Amino acid sequence: MEAVKAHMTIDCNEVSQKDLNKIIADSAKQGIKEVLIKNPQAKHNLGVGITDPIHIVYEGDVGYYACSLSDHISAVVHGTAGWAIGENLMNGEIVVEGNAASSTAASMRGGTVVVKGSSGARTGIGLKGGTLIVGGNVGYMTGFMMQKGRMIICGNAGKALGDSMYAGTIYVAGDIAELGNGAEIVELPAEEYEEIRSTMEGYGMKAPASFKKIVCNGMLHNFNKKEFGVWKTVL
Amino acid sequence: MENSTIRKSKVWSPEKIDEIQEKAELGRYRIRGQATKRQDLPSFDDLVFTPAGLSRVALEGYREKCDTQVVIGAGRVKRPLVLETPIMVAGMSFGAINSNAKKALGIAATRCGISTCTGDGGMHPVEREASEKLVYQLLPSRYGLNPYDLKRADAVEIVVSQGAKPGTGGTLLGQKVSEEVANMRDLPLGVDQRSPCRHPDWMGPDDLGVKIDQVRIATNYEVPVFIKIGAGRVYDDTKLAAKAGADAIVIDGMEGGTAASPEIQLDHTGIPTIAAVVEAAEALHEIGMKDEIKLIIGGGISNGADAAKAIALGADVVYIGTAMLVALNCNKSLYVEDYEALGTVPSACHHCHTGKCPVGIATQDPALMARLNPEEAADRVENYINSITMEMQIFARSCGKSKVTDLDPTDLRSLTMSATMITGVPIVGMGTTRKPYWANYDHSTEMTEMALR
Numbered sequence: 001m002e003a004v005k006a007h008m009t010i011d012c013n014e015v016s017q018k019d020l021n022k023i024i025a026d027s028a029k030q031g032i033k034e035v036l037i038k039n040p041q042a043k044h045n046l047g048v049g050i051t052d053p054i055h056i057v058y059e060g061d062v063g064y065y066a067c068s069l070s071d072h073i074s075a076v077v078h079g080t081a082g083w084a085i086g087e088n089l090m091n092g093e094i095v096v097e098g099n100a101a102s103s104t105a106a107s108m109r110g111g112t113v114v115v116k117g118s119s120g121a122r123t124g125i126g127l128k129g130g131t132l133i134v135g136g137n138v139g140y141m142t143g144f145m146m147q148k149g150r151m152i153i154c155g156n157a158g159k160a161l162g163d164s165m166y167a168g169t170i171y172v173a174g175d176i177a178e179l180g181n182g183a184e185i186v187e188l189p190a191e192e193y194e195e196i197r198s199t200m201e202g203y204g205m206k207a208p209a210s211f212k213k214i215v216c217n218g219m220l221h222n223f224n225k226k227e228f229g230v231w232k233t234v235l
Numbered sequence: 236m237e238n239s240t241i242r243k244s245k246v247w248s249p250e251k252i253d254e255i256q257e258k259a260e261l262g263r264y265r266i267r268g269q270a271t272k273r274q275d276l277p278s279f280d281d282l283v284f285t286p287a288g289l290s291r292v293a294l295e296g297y298r299e300k301c302d303t304q305v306v307i308g309a310g311r312v313k314r315p316l317v318l319e320t321p322i323m324v325a326g327m328s329f330g331a332i333n334s335n336a337k338k339a340l341g342i343a344a345t346r347c348g349i350s351t352c353t354g355d356g357g358m359h360p361v362e363r364e365a366s367e368k369l370v371y372q373l374l375p376s377r378y379g380l381n382p383y384d385l386k387r388a389d390a391v392e393i394v395v396s397q398g399a400k401p402g403t404g405g406t407l408l409g410q411k412v413s414e415e416v417a418n419m420r421d422l423p424l425g426v427d428q429r430s431p432c433r434h435p436d437w438m439g440p441d442d443l444g445v446k447i448d449q450v451r452i453a454t455n456y457e458v459p460v461f462i463k464i465g466a467g468r469v470y471d472d473t474k475l476a477a478k479a480g481a482d483a484i485v486i487d488g489m490e491g492g493t494a495a496s497p498e499i500q501l502d503h504t505g506i507p508t509i510a511a512v513v514e515a516a517e518a519l520h521e522i523g524m525k526d527e528i529k530l531i532i533g534g535g536i537s538n539g540a541d542a543a544k545a546i547a548l549g550a551d552v553v554y555i556g557t558a559m560l561v562a563l564n565c566n567k568s569l570y571v572e573d574y575e576a577l578g579t580v581p582s583a584c585h586h587c588h589t590g591k592c593p594v595g596i597a598t599q600d601p602a603l604m605a606r607l608n609p610e611e612a613a614d615r616v617e618n619y620i621n622s623i624t625m626e627m628q629i630f631a632r633s634c635g636k637s638k639v640t641d642l643d644p645t646d647l648r649s650l651t652m653s654a655t656m657i658t659g660v661p662i663v664g665m666g667t668t669r670k671p672y673w674a675n676y677d678h679s680t681e682m683t684e685m686a687l688r
Contacts, residue, residue: 045448049386071381088381106377222426
């Protein structure tokens with residue numbers, strides 16, 4: 001009986017996107033440990049819907065929705081990522097060595113997504129669990145309607161940070177252009193900083209000297225006519 | 236006594252006065268369930284069928300078959316959705332309604348060979364078990380969304396907006412965010428849940444095409460993908476949805492239902508279903524995709540006449556939500572004291588938002604839920620679906636059609652000028668564009684001649 005290969009290589013110049021996803025999914029099912037994707041050329045929907053454990057290495061840029069709707073996977077992107085990398089990730093680990101576009105880890109439910117560069121608007125939007133680390137800056141509406149999980153942002157954050165968040169925690173080392181409705185800055189306990197530092201170290205990243213901790217202030221949890229000033233902007 | 240007559244103002248009607256005073260108390264707009272209560276909307280009642288006579292031969296009801304089956308996604312996906320009758324249970328979330336109601340709808344739909352739909356809030360295991368054919372909604376909130384449920388779905392519906400409240404997100408007031416609902420949606424217990432109006436990871440029709448491709452990959456190209464849009468700019472939206480790659484387009488008219496929505500929006504946004512179906516059908520026809528992409532129409536459909544007329548105007552399938560709840564027992568004259576406690580009466584209740592549904596449908600309260608027996612309720616819904624199917628067949632047969640979906644606009648006449656303007660269906664008395672023979676008479680001349688004689 002032929003032994004299952006531990007590694008395989010797929011060249012995007014040689015297979016269609018449809019076939020590529022099928023090969024990755026089948027490989028994961030067969031127990032192949034790692035797949036190297038050559039020439040991804042920022043194509044959309046690479047590595048979508050994979051629910052068996054596999055490590056995917058992208059040797060270049062990826063387009064929309066890379067590694068999305070997946071579970072148990074790990075991936076490294078040696079390049080930049082398009083919109084919504086890691087969208088709805090259930091569990092696993094994704095590392096982007098460059099920048100990521102908008103909606104990074106949108107509605108992620110678990111696992112860890114690391115962007116070593118910056119990430120665009122709506123980063124971590126509707127986050128439902130897991131950890132998102134961004135080495136650089138994040139854009140407008142980051143953490144909008146966040147529900148659970150945590151975001152660690154080493155650079156600056158754009159306007160409407162954490163707007164309408166239900167729960168979860170955002171840590172920002174740099175400047176915050178504007179806090180969103182229902183978000184507030186609270187004191188960062190030393191043990192939490194230590195946990196952030198340790199988590200980042202695991203990805204070869206050095207944590208900034210301090211972070212602001214942003215949480216939901218609960219004012220938008222239940223309507224209160226006495227807080228019209230807050231509610232008029234969200235209802 | 237002078238001025239003793241009590242005169243109610245049309246401008247300052249009792250309803251308007253109530254509304255103002257309620258807002259003065261609440262400090263916000265009114266929120267309620269059900270649908271618009273406007274009385275002045277054009278509707279399918281403005282059309283009638285013109286059955287066969289000598290110009291067409293009717294089908295014999297007892298002997299000649301009238302096919303009702305519709306297939307969505309044929310030739311486009313590996314596992315098309317086969318509906319035994321052109322009816323689907325519209326999306327209603329677990330949260331808005333409870334698992335007993337979901338179970339009843341699932342059992343009934345399965346017996347009738349049609350689908351149910353998850354609505355927002357994820358796929359409840361009871362619903363999946365009860366429904367042989369289940370449409371999985373993918374909404375801006377992404378509550379409960381996961382790749383495993385996606386793979387277990389029989390179709391995926393990407394919801395852009397809802398007919399009752401197009402352009403806004405969902406609302407589920409805290410009294411209905413029970414522990415189970417909160418867990419499924421990853422929300423804190425008892426919050427007034429507001430969900431976003433835009434999807435988190437795509438913005439426009441070009442992105443939507445990439446999103447559909449993603450969903451197809453995640454579901455192994457097996458099941459059809461729908462796009463649901465609240466009826467507004469239907470003509471353009473339908474074309475864009477088709478271009479994005481949908482297998483079916485759902486257009487939800489302004490009569491569509493909701494479990495909770497700003498009341499002012501129910502009455503003042505969107506366009507009526509009768510107009511929406513015409514615009515959508517015309518858009519698909521114009522781009523040559525009327526046969527390939529199925530058109531599903533929802534919003535206030537309550538009987539076989541509504542359904543058959545929607546089909547005659549271009550729909551392939553009708554979505555029915557509120558009427559299914561009514562078949563479950565919604566607004567039935569039971570537990571009348573509980574309706575009164577809500578300030579309403581059976582047949583006028585729209586208090587789904589309160590979580591205190593007297594008949595145990597739109598509630599997560601275990602004591603109220605116990606009032607809905609899923610098996611008995613399933614029988615009622617099954618009967619209702621079968622009744623509508625038979626009603627549709629009556630119209631099709633009487634118009635000489637052996638297939639319900641063969642009904643077309645030539646089978647209809649309009650009763651009102653506005654319905655004629657909206658649908659292009661000739662008004663009664665004007666069979667086609669021809670005029671009566673006396674229309675060309677010179678009436679003034681005749682009158683003059685008669686007077687001079």
